[in-house]
Amino acid sequence: MTPPPGWYRDPDAPHQERWWDGRAWTEHRRAPGAPGQPSVSPPAGARPSRAKAVALVAAGAVLVAAVVTGAVLLDRDDTDGGPADTAGGTPSAPPTSAPATTGSPSPASSADEPTAPDDDPSVAVDQLNGITLPLPEGWEKPENVAQDDVVMTTHGVYDCPAGVGFCRHGLVITRTASAAEGASPETLAKRDIDDATDEAYEQNVIGQRLYGGITSQRTVASGQVAVAGRAGYFVRRLVRTAKGPGGYVESLVFPSSTGIQAPVLVRFVFDAGPDGPPLADMDRITKGIRPVGDAASSGGVGSSIGPSS
Structure with missing residues (x-):
């Protein structure tokens, strides 16, 4: 030929x-x-x-x-x-x-093509609120999770301490915060922490008491924090439960960088004890939050707090 x-x-x-x-x-x-x-x-x-x-x-x-x-x-x-x-x-x-x-x-390799945020294994994405969150070691994108708005979980499940259902050692939830016009991130975070604590360790949305109920709780940290260069506020609580080691719950609120800058709410739920994720992961995730498509954006714990608008 x-x-x-x-x-x-x-x-x-x-x-x-x-x-x-x-x-x-x-x-x-x-x-x-x-x-x-x-x-x-x-x-x-x-x-x-x-x-x-x-x-x-x-x-x-x-x-x-x-x-x-x-x-x-x-x-x-x-x-x-x-x-x-x-x-x-x-x-x-x-x-x-x-x-x-x-x-x-040669055909272009997949490494030469831009990666869509949803396909990036190193971040979790909340498209509605226009943010990405880093996935630290030991965390993964949610699979077979019935609870709404969960963006990442720790690996695997375990039998809940009260003997009802299955639990996870860590959850991160994001949603748009319900707010009256002009409400500050501080006001919204302080208002949300009670609901966040109850849903995590008292009684879940379908009425189960996975940890036998809350026996005590106290605020262990709170204050202003920069998230992607915007002024936010967080409240963190230590919760003791009737069964199991209890855990930590945090409500973090900051203005979105998209649309009308509606407030974004991030909830952290970490089991306490040796099986729970490192408490420092809350700060690592907060520091790594970025607007979608803006990997170089600044912000996070220890950063200077930028304007809220």
């Missing part, structure tokens, strides 16, 4: 023709249409006889007809970089197609 010896358009210099000896390109070149063959003859045994040349011409004509009627494509030899046959060419005339190349370009 290799084209016969002849002058063809040079794949490396399309303004010239180059001699193809039937197996590989030679170093002989000429201006298009110049008479004669190369001054150095092909190696002995490689020169076709006149009868063979006629036969090759006839074969070329048959192949041309097959290309026109049957769309037959002749592959060139990729190793030697040989010319490809075309519908309008013969062994003695330059092909009319674009010059052959020495290799096909």
